[in-house]
Amino acid sequence: MEQKTKINAEDGKHELVITREFDLPLELLFRAHAEPDIIEQWMSNPYATAKVLKFEGKKHGSYQLESTDAQGKVVFRSNGVIHEFNINKKITRTFELENASFGVQLEVYDFEPLTDNTSKLNMHVIYESVAQRDQVLKLPFAQGINMAHNRLQEILNTLK
Amino acid sequence: MLLVASQSLTAGAIASNFDTARPTVSKHLQILTECELLEQKQNGREIYYYINAKKMIEVADFIEPFRKMWDYRFNKLEGIMKEYKSKK
Numbered sequence: 001m002e003q004k005t006k007i008n009a010e011d012g013k014h015e016l017v018i019t020r021e022f023d024l025p026l027e028l029l030f031r032a033h034a035e036p037d038i039i040e041q042w043m044s045n046p047y048a049t050a051k052v053l054k055f056e057g058k059k060h061g062s063y064q065l066e067s068t069d070a071q072g073k074v075v076f077r078s079n080g081v082i083h084e085f086n087i088n089k090k091i092t093r094t095f096e097l098e099n100a101s102f103g104v105q106l107e108v109y110d111f112e113p114l115t116d117n118t119s120k121l122n123m124h125v126i127y128e129s130v131a132q133r134d135q136v137l138k139l140p141f142a143q144g145i146n147m148a149h150n151r152l153q154e155i156l157n158t159l160k
Numbered sequence: 161m162l163l164v165a166s167q168s169l170t171a172g173a174i175a176s177n178f179d180t181a182r183p184t185v186s187k188h189l190q191i192l193t194e195c196e197l198l199e200q201k202q203n204g205r206e207i208y209y210y211i212n213a214k215k216m217i218e219v220a221d222f223i224e225p226f227r228k229m230w231d232y233r234f235n236k237l238e239g240i241m242k243e244y245k246s247k248k
Binding site: 024028136 | 195222223226227230231232233234235236237238240241242244245
């Protein structure tokens with residue numbers, strides 16, 4: 001089966017591109033990136049609840065996100081500034097994990113209509129260095145989700 | 161990479177599949193070989209290129225947890241927004 005979410009991370013480059021096609025009209029795909037209560041829902045996972053502390057969806061705006069575990073302990077906070085907020089077209093923002101050594105990354109979200117009911121997100125992420133990009137790719141929270149996903153797969157397999 | 165996935169090929173045979181100049185293709189092959197994604201095998205006067213499957217798996221594995229994290233998020237996003245769509 002073809003993977004829906006694709007990542008192109010060329011060796012030795014300090015950037016990567018994430019692409020994904022959605023069975024959603026462009027407007028709904030953009031809304032999911034522009035409304036705090038919706039962002040909180042899809043950024044949460046079985047191990048962490050995401051909360052949008054601040055969100056100014058406009059040019060020169062900024063945002064801050066927080067993720068807490070089941071006991072309410074803060075797992076991480078992140079923030080950034082919004083350079084461009086072009087409704088249904090493009091969001092350019094920075095992203096930084098607070099109290100971490102991963103530096104600041106620049107993220108360009110390009111929203112592309114495919115049909116009336118399908119759309120595509122092209123996410124271009126630029127890191128300060130190759131080492132920082134590779135460090136982020138190895139972050140344990142990614143592994144955590146992976147474990148949750150595998151566990152879910154295991155459970156589903158037993159039901160087959 | 162797809163070209164050499166099932167068989168080993170010479171640089172000339174690979175280049176004939178592209179409109180790009182032969183030196184450019186050679187440069188790409190050189191970089192892929194340096195990254196150990198391709199391997200070279202001398203056969204008489206010809207050098208054949210073939211895929212280093214082990215290294216390809218290594219590279220894919222490196223990104224896979226990160227990809228799965230985004231896939232999980234985007235699947236969720238799609239499900240949530242489909243509900244919004246039906247509410248419309």
